[in-house]
Amino acid sequence: MESRQNVPAGMEIKIKMKIVETIAEVRAQVKEWRAQGLSVGLVPTMGYLHEGHKSLMEEARKENDKVVVSIFVNPMQFGVGEDLESYPRDMERDSALCENAGAALIFHPQPEEMYHKDFSSFVDMNTLTKGLCGKTRPIHFRGVCTVVSKLFNIVTPDKAFFGQKDAQQLAIIRRMVLDLSMGIEIVGCPIIREADGLAKSSRNTYLSAEERKAALVLSRAVKLGRELVQNGEKNADKVVDAMRALIEQEPLARIDYVSAVDGLTMLPVHEINGGELVAMAVYIGKTRLIDNFSVEG
Numbered sequence: 454m455e456s457r458q459n460v461p462a463g464m465e466i467k468i469k470m471k472i473v474e475t476i477a478e479v480r481a482q483v484k485e486w487r488a489q490g491l492s493v494g495l496v497p498t499m500g501y502l503h504e505g506h507k508s509l510m511e512e513a514r515k516e517n518d519k520v521v522v523s524i525f526v527n528p529m530q531f532g533v534g535e536d537l538e539s540y541p542r543d544m545e546r547d548s549a550l551c552e553n554a555g556a557a558l559i560f561h562p563q564p565e566e567m568y569h570k571d572f573s574s575f576v577d578m579n580t581l582t583k584g585l586c587g588k589t590r591p592i593h594f595r596g597v598c599t600v601v602s603k604l605f606n607i608v609t610p611d612k613a614f615f616g617q618k619d620a621q622q623l624a625i626i627r628r629m630v631l632d633l634s635m636g637i638e639i640v641g642c643p644i645i646r647e648a649d650g651l652a653k654s655s656r657n658t659y660l661s662a663e664e665r666k667a668a669l670v671l672s673r674a675v676k677l678g679r680e681l682v683q684n685g686e687k688n689a690d691k692v693v694d695a696m697r698a699l700i701e702q703e704p705l706a707r708i709d710y711v712s713a714v715d716g717l718t719m720l721p722v723h724e725i726n727g728g729e730l731v732a733m734a735v736y737i738g739k740t741r742l743i744d745n746f747s748v749e750g
Contacts, residue, residue, distance in 0.1 A: 470552045472559045476607050479521070479560050483608060491518035495610035497601055500524040501541040501655040502550045505645035509614040510554035512642050519557040521608050528564055530596030541658050560608070567603060576602045581628055581719045585621045585732055586743070589709055597622055598629055605630075605637055612638040616645075618652050620730050620745045624719055644744075646672065652744050659740040667705035668737045671744040674699050674711070678731050679746045687725045689713035700735060709734035709741065716747060 494517030496509045513520045531537035576598040615623045627639045645653045650672035674696040711733040728750035734743045
């Protein structure tokens with residue numbers, strides 16, 4: 454198939470999407486594309502896709518000739534008692550969304566394809582993984598870094614696309630790529646929200662009608678924090694305290710954390726000078742949701 458750049462103006466080429474389950478099939482397809490001089494973008498996901506994931510794929514399609522989407526519920530990033538078994542899955546729905554977004558290949562491996570029985574190698578880091586979500590999910594980011602490293606080695610993309618809703622994950626992936634000289638451009642894409650402001654998440658499906666309404670407290674807290682900063686508040690602790698107070702007014706909400714950190718190091722900050730991340734994790738009932746905003750540098 455021709456590169457997008459060689460397609461005459463106004464002419465649309467229908468992409469025939471493939472779904473494969475083995476590493477060998479992915480490598481064979483990417484090798485074929487590389488022989489044609491085509492660029493490759495990767496969108497790593499755990500499936501049960503929504504408009505947020507679709508926005509990543511559409512951005513990847515704009516910036517690359519071919520887009521690979523991985524759909525893999527990674528057992529390594531789930532701790533004891535977390536929702537590995539109940540995590541929502543719908544491959545038929547996911548496939549349709551990927552094809553509509555212009556993906557050329559879905560990589561949908563089984564756990565044994567990614568982790569053989571004697572698997573004993575891991576990718577981890579210090580500092581960035583210790584706070585925020587890493588504090589209450591201590592093995593999570595080791596699992597993320599390991600699986601993303603494997604995906605990068607399998608797909609060898611030019612660019613990889615991640616959502617800014619998972620801001621700590623995005624910062625960690627960027628640092629991993631820098632530290633390990635991976636030579637892949639990491640593209641962060643904006644948070645996609647529902648019409649009422651709730652950040653789109655596969656875990657939103659866990660919420661009852663009452664919990665769904667209560668979950669709006671996260672986006673209201675983000676709005677409050679952003680407005681305080683825009684109105685000149687430089688004290689990060691005051692911003693965080695105001696956001697916490699708002700969330701605590703919601704009876705169904707239980708705060709895991711609300712924190713202001715340096716956007717690159719994920720270390721706590723007490724002053725707003727530009728480049729900070731204000732992030733939260735909040736349980737609504739039994740469902741843990743995250744949201745954040747960044748302060749422009």
